[in-house]
Amino acid sequence: MEKVRIDEVENSVQPAAVMRPLTDALGTTDLALNYYELEPGDSFAFAYHSHEIQEEVFYVQEGTATFETENGPVTVEAGEIVRFAPGELQRGWNRGDEPVRALALGAPLEYGEQQTLRYCSDCEEQTDNRLERTDDDSAVVAYCEECGAETGRWYRGSMDGEVP
Structure with missing residues (x-):
């Protein structure tokens, strides 16, 4: 058995005010588990994305999250759960005025x-992107795979530099 206090797990560099990766802290081998706190304008992910074999489930504990999907926006309110199948494109946001607190579960690990996919202003369209951590691990930077332009930059606990 493993037990952790969420607030004792180190915050990760993410496009959310708080993202605490619980997978390693709990030693899970078949399940990814993350805790999020999104301030207005924050996102769960760096990009509109899909996973080839992992399904994702988001349990919104507080606030309202809005997920971009191929079929349009999906609103998930406190006490609701949403599932995304493997291969399904999505990106969740806090589009409201109040904080969002949520758990994200993914299986398999x-x-x-x-x-x-992120919008590249140089290419003027959504393009595939790669994510890289800076050498000092203080930020994550997204680059367009088509032209190499920077499409976003995130620092620990902030959305500084997010390119819409």
Whole structure:
């Protein structure tokens, strides 16, 4: 058995004010588990994305999350749960005025190939992107695979530099 206090797990560099990766802290081998706190404008993910083999489930504990999907936006309110099948494109946001608190679960732990789409102002369209951590691990930077332009930059606990 493993037990952790969520607030004792180190915050990760993410496009959310708080993202605490619980997978390693709990030693799970078949399940990814993350805790999120999204301030207005924050996102669960760096990009509109899908996982080849992992399904994702989001349980919204507080606030309202809005997920971009191929079929349009999906609103998930406190006390609701949403599931995304493997290969299904999505990106969740806090589009409201109040914080969002949520748990994200993914199974299996490995997600295979990941498609990550972000808007590139140089290409003037959604393009595949790659994510890289800076050498000092203080930020994550997204780059367009088509032209190499930077499409976003995130620092620990903030959305500084997010390119819409």
